[in-house]
Amino acid sequence: MxxxxxxxxxxxxxxxxxxxxxxxxxxxxxxxxxxxxxxxxxxxxxxxxxxxxxxxxxxxxxxxxxxxxxxxxxxxxxxxxxxxxxxGADGEPEGLNLAAKPPVVVMMVGLQGSGKTTTTAKLARMLRMKQGKKPLMASLDVNRPAAQEQLAVLGQQAEVATLPIIAGQQPVDIARRAMESARLQNADVLLLDTAGRLHVDEALMAEMKAIAGVSTPTEVLLVVDSLTGQDAVNVAQSFTGEVPLTGVVLTRMDGDARGGAALSMRHVTGKPIKFAGTGEKLDAIEAFDPKRVAGRILGMGDVVSLVERAAETVKAEDAERLAKKMAKGQFDLDDLRMQLKQMQQMGGLGMLAGMLPGMKKAKAAMAQSGMDDKVLVHMDAIIGSMTAKERRNPALLNAKRKKRVAAGSGTQVQDVNKLLKMHQEMSRAMKQIKKMGGLKGLGALFGGEGGMGGAGGAGGLGGLPGLGGPEGGKGPGVDPKTLPADLQALLKNNK
Incomplete structure (x- = not known):
C-alpha cells in the first residue's frame, strides 16, 4: 500500500x-x-x-x-x-477494550461496501483463536440482500456462533434479542454488524444512534476502505460528529492505494486506528501498530510481524521434524516443498521481502526481473511431478526422468535443473551446519541458543549483526569469514 x-x-x-x-x-x-x-x-x-x-x-x-x-x-x-x-503520543497499538462486564458489545459501523461484515467475522475469529474469548455475532443489516445470510456463512467458516435470523425483524429489535442471547450463552463479546448506506445520511445516523441506545456498546468501530483515499477521511469525519466512535478499522491495506487515508485518519478524527485488514481470508487482519507501519514506510522492515506470521503459519510438529533432520544433515525435496508452501502461506516472496530490513531494492529487482509468487507455484509443481523415491533421493533424476518431470509440471528441463541446484546448495549448507554442531551451531549463527525457533530462541532472527543484519539479538553473531567455504558461498549468493 x-x-x-x-x-x-x-x-x-x-x-x-x-x-x-x-x-x-x-x-x-x-x-x-x-x-x-x-x-x-x-x-x-x-x-x-x-x-x-x-x-x-x-x-x-x-x-x-x-x-x-x-x-x-x-x-x-x-x-x-x-x-x-x-x-498519537505513545505510538503503541490500541486493541479492543474488553474490561467491561460481559457481554462486551462491539458495534461495527460504516458505509456499504467498506467491508464491515467480513471484518466482523475476522475480529470474532481473532478473539476466539488468539484471546480465547467466546464471541457471538449478529447481523442488523436488513437492507442489503442476503447480508444476514452472509454473516451466518462467515460464522461457520470462523467457527463463531451467529444470532439466528428472524425474517422481518428490525435492527433495534435484533439488537435487543442479540443482547439477551449473548447473556444466555455466556458470550464474552457481542459483535453487531450494522447496515450501511452508499453515503452518509440522516436515516443511517438515526439507526446507528437507536442501536447504540439499546446496546450501549463499549466499542464503536468505524470500518473504512483504504482504497477510497481521501474520501475515507471525509467519511470518518462525518461519523465522528454523529456516533461516539472509539476506533477505526482500515480494510484493504494490502491494496495499491496511496496510503493517505491511513496517514491522515488519526489526526483528522482523533480516534486510533485499531485494526487493519490485509487480505480477503478470515485470518487476514492484524492489530494496527504505528511503529511497525512507520518502519515499513521508511524501508526499515517489520521483522516482528514476520516472526509472528511465521509462528502462526509454521506447525510445531513440522518445525520439530525438520529440525531433527537438519541436525542429521538431511534435507530432501519433500522438506523443500514444505518450506515453499509455508512461504506461500506467509504471503509470498513480495510480502516476505517487504518485511525484511534493507530489502526494498531486492524487492524492486524481483519485480523488474519478473520473479513473483508464480515461481513458488512452479517449484511446487516440479516437486509434485516427481515420484516419492525421487523426492527422497534426487540423485535418481537422470536426463530421461527430468524430461518426464518437466512435462508433468508444464515447465522446462532447465527449470528442473535450477530447482535441483538450489536443493543441492541447501543440503550442502545443512551438512555444514551439522559439522558446526547441529542446532547449537545454527543457534550461534543466528545469535541465540535456539536459532530460528529452536529451544532457546533467545536471539531468533534479531541476532544477525555479525552477518550484517539488524541489531537486537542476544547472541554475538558470527563473522562470515569463520564459516566453512560452502556456507560462505551460500550466504554470499543470498545477500
Missing part, C-alpha cells in the same frame, strides 16, 4: 545519508521533497503541514546538523514523527 510513498522517501533519505555534513538548507530542501511525496500519497494538507513543520524544527537543531551521522538522525526524526502521526 505504501510502496510509492516508501520509494519517494527512500530516495530523499538516500541523498541525505550520502552527505557527510548537512546544512539547514539541505534539510529544508529534503523536507520540500517529503512534503510533495506526502501530498502525492493523498495525505490531507493540514496533516502534511503539521508533519513537515515538526520534522523541520527538530532536524535543523545543532545536535542533528553537527552529529556524526546527520542523515541518519533526520531519518530517525521522520520515523518518530510518523509514529506520532499514526498513533
Amino acid at each position: 505504501f510502496d510509492n510513498l516508501s520509494d519517494r522517501l527512500g530516495n530523499v533519505f538516500d541523498k541525505l545519508r550520502g552527505r557527510g555534513a548537512l546544512s539547514e538548507q539541505d534539510v529544508r530542501e529534503a523536507m520540500r521533497e517529503v512534503r510533495i511525496a506526502l501530498l502525492e500519497a493523498d495525505v490531507s494538507l493540514p496533516v502534511v503541514r503539521r508533519f513537515v513543520d515538526a520534522v523541520t524544527d527538530k532536524a535543523i537543531g545543532q545536535d542533528v546538523l553537527k552529529s556524526v551521522t546527520p542523515g541518519q538522525q533526520v531519518v530517525k526524526i521522520v520515523n518518530d514523527e510518523l509514529v506520532a502521526m499514526l498513533g
